Amino acid sequence: MQNHTAAGSAGVNAAVNIEDIMQQVAEHKGCGTSGGSGKASCGSGAGENDLPPEIWEKVKNHPCYSEEAHHHYARMHVAVAPACNIQCNYCNRKYDCANESRPGVVSEKLTPEQAAKKVLAVASTIPQMTVLGIAGPGDPLANPEKTFKTFELIAKTAPDIKLCVSTNGLALPDHVERLSQYNIDHVTITINMIDPEVGAKIYPWIYYNKKRYTGVEAAKILTDRQLQGLEMLTERGILSKINSVMIPGINDQHLVEVNKAVKSRGAFLHNIMPLISAPEHGTVFGLTGQRGPTAQELKALQDQCEGEMNMMRHCRQCRADAVGLLGEDRSAEFTTDKIMEMEVNYDLDARKAYQEAVEKERQAVVAAKQEELQTLAGAHSDIKMLIAVATKGGGKVNEHFGHATEFQIYELSTSGAKFVGHRRVDLYCQGGYGEEDTLGTVIRAINDCHAVFVAKIGGCPKNDLKTAGIDPVDQYAGQFIEQSAIAYFREYLEKVAAGEIEHVVKGDAEIRQGALIAA
Numbered sequence: 412m413q414n415h416t417a418a419g420s421a422g423v424n425a426a427v428n429i430e431d432i433m434q435q436v437a438e439h440k441g442c443g444t445s446g447g448s449g450k451a452s453c454g455s456g457a458g459e460n461d462l463p464p465e466i467w468e469k470v471k472n473h474p475c476y477s478e479e480a481h482h483h484y485a486r487m488h489v490a491v492a493p494a495c496n497i498q499c500n501y502c503n504r505k506y507d508c509a510n511e512s513r514p515g516v517v518s519e520k521l522t523p524e525q526a527a528k529k530v531l532a533v534a535s536t537i538p539q540m541t542v543l544g545i546a547g548p549g550d551p552l553a554n555p556e557k558t559f560k561t562f563e564l565i566a567k568t569a570p571d572i573k574l575c576v577s578t579n580g581l582a583l584p585d586h587v588e589r590l591s592q593y594n595i596d597h598v599t600i601t602i603n604m605i606d607p608e609v610g611a612k613i614y615p616w617i618y619y620n621k622k623r624y625t626g627v628e629a630a631k632i633l634t635d636r637q638l639q640g641l642e643m644l645t646e647r648g649i650l651s652k653i654n655s656v657m658i659p660g661i662n663d664q665h666l667v668e669v670n671k672a673v674k675s676r677g678a679f680l681h682n683i684m685p686l687i688s689a690p691e692h693g694t695v696f697g698l699t700g701q702r703g704p705t706a707q708e709l710k711a712l713q714d715q716c717e718g719e720m721n722m723m724r725h726c727r728q729c730r731a732d733a734v735g736l737l738g739e740d741r742s743a744e745f746t747t748d749k750i751m752e753m754e755v756n757y758d759l760d761a762r763k764a765y766q767e768a769v770e771k772e773r774q775a776v777v778a779a780k781q782e783e784l785q786t787l788a789g790a791h792s793d794i795k796m797l798i799a800v801a802t803k804g805g806g807k808v809n810e811h812f813g814h815a816t817e818f819q820i821y822e823l824s825t826s827g828a829k830f831v832g833h834r835r836v837d838l839y840c841q842g843g844y845g846e847e848d849t850l851g852t853v854i855r856a857i858n859d860c861h862a863v864f865v866a867k868i869g870g871c872p873k874n875d876l877k878t879a880g881i882d883p884v885d886q887y888a889g890q891f892i893e894q895s896a897i898a899y900f901r902e903y904l905e906k907v908a909a910g911e912i913e914h915v916v917k918g919d920a921e922i923r924q925g926a927l928i929a930a
């Protein structure tokens with residue numbers, strides 16, 4: 412019963428030589444559209460021309476493995492895995508796994524059968540939902556029977572959905588074979604250290620082979636198992652993504668070593684995420700006042716590692732029961748009560764047709780960007796700047812300033828517009844009126860940006876943004892983000908060259924911990 416064929420992944424696990432694939436990836440240097448040359452510009456922003464066809468096939472509609480895809484395709488998680496086999500100092504067990512989900516909301520735990528029903532209900536309602544991930548609320552591989560039973564049910568009933576799993580890696584070597592048999596193409600391992608001395612500051616204990624280990628001994632076992640698991644995945648041609656939580660003063664600079672270690676073992680993508688830490692979470696780090704990184708600190712580390720391998724910058728640290736596009740949360744529409752009453756109409760052809768339309772739109776986004784990029788050809792300037800964009804998805808500037816709960820951040824340079832992150836914010840518009848206190852927090856969250864692109868904005872926030880040195884731009888309402896951003900940047904350079912404006916370097920910004928909890 413284990414020879415399932417999930418469409419899009421059928422057969423791809425067989426006899427893949429990862430060294431060949433890595434070599435092919437390294438030889439692809441066609442990432443000129445997203446800035447600079449060669450590998451450093453690829454990242455999860457790599458497009459169809461940047462990757463070998465078999466890799467592109469695996470990542471093209473996975474919203475986490477492809478930055479481009481995340482504007483168009485959705486994922487969902489089912490919370491079938493409550494137990495965990497380690498303790499992280501950034502986790503409080505009553506919350507979802509902080510490796511793959513933000514703390515603060517307790518999930519409804521599901522049985523595999525309930526999970527399968529939920530997947531069908533979501534797939535029928537959201538045709539662009541292409542990936543099912545199991546990411547907690549504990550560790551999926553510490554709950555192997557529930558995890559694999561769920562995968563088995565989904566592979567049978569919804570064969571076009573990609574299966575994805577996220578783990579702390581302790582139990583991974585015991586399950587790689589089974590993951591391979593189930594055609595699971597995407598595995599995330601959270602690796603925060605390769606030095607057990609560092610690990611002892613992050614993990615107070617692990618539970619392994621029916622025994623509890625603590626301190627450096629525990630961290631040594633964990634790192635050995637994580638790296639062994641990664642090598643085993645690579646040998647089988649399963650794409651692996653490494654999530655690392657950046658903890659200033661504990662593992663921040665050490666993550667450069669982690670990056671090299673995972674790259675040399677064949678990891679496809681590295682996702683360095685900021686620590687989410689506040690006293691109200693009740694975590695060890697929250698209670699000891701361990702801070703998370705600032706926006707500039709996070710970006711600097713991601714930039715430093717990007718020269719080495721593909722970096723993911725669009726992770727939303729989502730919940731273990733998240734549903735929808737990354738950055739939106741539709742889980743409340745699919746509670747157990749609601750899905751049990753829903754009439755499920757899983758129509759594979761309708762899903763295919765919808766996704767073909769999405770692909771056309773996506774190609775239009777890429778073509779528009781390429782065309783606009785031509786206008787920067789030959790431009791020479793060292794100026795780099797960030798802009799914030801209010802978007803509901805589809806790669807367009809299509810959200811009102813007051814309705815945005817996050818802004819996407821793009822870095823503009825003569826190489827083009829490159830997605831470099833996102834910032835969660837509290838909602839400014841509170842049912843018809845703007846909240847002044849909130850505006851201050853929004854400005855602090857995008858304070859490193861020169862401009863904010865919106866579909867619409869009121870006079871009051873406009874003035875406050877201008878005072879803060881952030882240009883409110885609504886002239887690109889409804890248009891493609893990257894095309895608009897490149898056009899804006901070209902005009903900006905022209906104004907600087909004409910002496911109409913002076914380019915100033917902006918300051919740092921806050922990563923909004925409160926917004927992550929409240930949203």
Ligand code: CLF
Binds near residue numbers: 512545
């Ligand atoms: Fe889920 Fe993770 Fe699969 Fe994505 S999430 S199991 S790889 S389908 Fe994605 Fe969410 Fe970030 Fe995870 S945005 S927390 S990286």
Ligand code: SF4
Binds near residue numbers: 504507508550
């Ligand atoms: Fe919490 Fe996840 Fe760490 Fe387990 S692996 S302790 S669930 S953050």
